[in-house]
Amino acid sequence: MRAARLIKMVLLLQSRPSMTAAELAQELEVSERTITRDAQALSEAGVPVYADRGRAGGYRLIGGYRTRLTGLGRSEAEALFLSGVPGALREMGLEDAASAARLKVSAALMPSLRDASQNAAQRFHLDAPGWFKETPAPELLPAVADAVWDDRPFLARYRRQDTEVERELEPYGLVLKAGVWYLCARAADADAFRVYRIDRFTSVRSAGGERFARDEEFDLPGFWEERAAQFARVILREKAVLRLTAEGARHLPYVMDRAVAQEVLDGAGAPDEQGWITIGLPIESVTVAYSQLLALGAEVEVLEPAELRERLAETGARLAALYGGHGGRGRHEGHEGYEGHEGFGGAGAATGSP
Numbered sequence: 563m564r565a566a567r568l569i570k571m572v573l574l575l576q577s578r579p580s581m582t583a584a585e586l587a588q589e590l591e592v593s594e595r596t597i598t599r600d601a602q603a604l605s606e607a608g609v610p611v612y613a614d615r616g617r618a619g620g621y622r623l624i625g626g627y628r629t630r631l632t633g634l635g636r637s638e639a640e641a642l643f644l645s646g647v648p649g650a651l652r653e654m655g656l657e658d659a660a661s662a663a664r665l666k667v668s669a670a671l672m673p674s675l676r677d678a679s680q681n682a683a684q685r686f687h688l689d690a691p692g693w694f695k696e697t698p699a700p701e702l703l704p705a706v707a708d709a710v711w712d713d714r715p716f717l718a719r720y721r722r723q724d725t726e727v728e729r730e731l732e733p734y735g736l737v738l739k740a741g742v743w744y745l746c747a748r749a750a751d752a753d754a755f756r757v758y759r760i761d762r763f764t765s766v767r768s769a770g771g772e773r774f775a776r777d778e779e780f781d782l783p784g785f786w787e788e789r790a791a792q793f794a795r796v797i798l799r800e801k802a803v804l805r806l807t808a809e810g811a812r813h814l815p816y817v818m819d820r821a822v823a824q825e826v827l828d829g830a831g832a833p834d835e836q837g838w839i840t841i842g843l844p845i846e847s848v849t850v851a852y853s854q855l856l857a858l859g860a861e862v863e864v865l866e867p868a869e870l871r872e873r874l875a876e877t878g879a880r881l882a883a884l885y886g887g888h889g890g891r892g893r894h895e896g897h898e899g900y901e902g903h904e905g906f907g908g909a910g911a912a913t914g915s916p
Contacts, residue, residue, distance in 0.1 A: 564600075567592070571600055572609060572623075580614065580622035597621075700743055700760040709733045709766070713773040715750060718758070719765045726764060732774040735782035736760075739790075746785060748777075755780070757789055794819045798844035802851055803866040805838045810861030817854045818845075840865070848873070 567590055574581060574589055583594040590597070601621055604611045612624045700706075709716050710733045719728045730750035737744045743760040750769075798819075806814065811830075815823040822844060830839045845851040848870045855862050855870075856877065864871040 568600055568604060571597075572604065572611075575611065575621060575623045576627075580620040582620040586621065700763065702763045702766045703743055703760055705766045706733060706745055706760055706763070707736060710736055710745075713776050715769040715771065715774050717765075717767050717769050718763050720758060721762045721764060730769050731758075732776075734776070734780055735785075737782070737786050744786075746782060746789075755785060757786075791821070794822060795844070797846045798822060800845050800847060800851075800867075802843045802845050802855075802864060802870055803840065804843055804855075805840050805863040805865060806858075807838055807861045808833070810858045811839060813858055813861065817857045838863075 570590060571586060574586065581589075583597045586597045587594045592600075601611045601613060610624045610627050611621055613619065613621055706716075708714075713732075715730055715732050717728060717730050719726050731745070731747040732750060733745055733747045734755065735746045737746060737757075745758045745760055746755060747758060748755050811827055814827065826841050826843055827839075830841045833839050843851075845854075848867065851870055852873050855864065855874065860878075864874055
């Protein structure tokens, strides 16, 4: 542990002109007293670490010293390609490997290019989960990730409805979708690839034996895209008939599956005399469609099914009764901040609407 920290300290000092004890302590997650001891240990080992005293002082390497410990290990090289997804790296237990890889790459660059990683990090950041969702990382994710990296089969117990099932799986790849982790794997007793939610795993243990023979033709992005499209259509088992204003049609793709909504809208007929269009929309259920279409307010009218129409009509009547006594003026009108945070577009950010 200490050896790895000392190497990281040398790489940090090699990539920057100088660093204070506080900066090094923060980067290495140790105390400043530990930094002092580590700097002395490096100096005794022949690494020319020089300490500048005073308020503006710090540590630096002298004499143009450059370490040769910049070769990437396999785990570091693999983690480097995921370095744009810091949350995913942390949840898979690869944060330290990625940090070491970035330092080694920075140390190998010309001095004029060593600020490239910092410039990129200050300008681009990927935040995968949706708004207002705090999805905890599955407890078993690091173990599953290790098996994926090593092509090691494992025995997994997972929840399926009201029962638990055990399968021996050949783990091919991980997918992070809207804050939820999925495993794409092939069961040992079947040829078909399947998708498993990792938060439904209750246990993971080695199946023993050797690494499985990976199908080199397996394309993780292509497989996921195909399965995701299938899933989006399979769950849409029911149908609703709607009338939409032009505004309602514009917002429909933002309250439900975008591809399905756009496909239906592209096939819609011409607007009627009032400018409304009528469409047949696949829906998952009355309950789900109710929550989705409620966001469109008076820009949508449900013709069928009757149950969905009645639920929206009841909600509309309750809203009319609630706001009818205010003369059309919202009770919050004029309050500061009611429009939401300017930088995130107010409440629309929650649903993704423009």
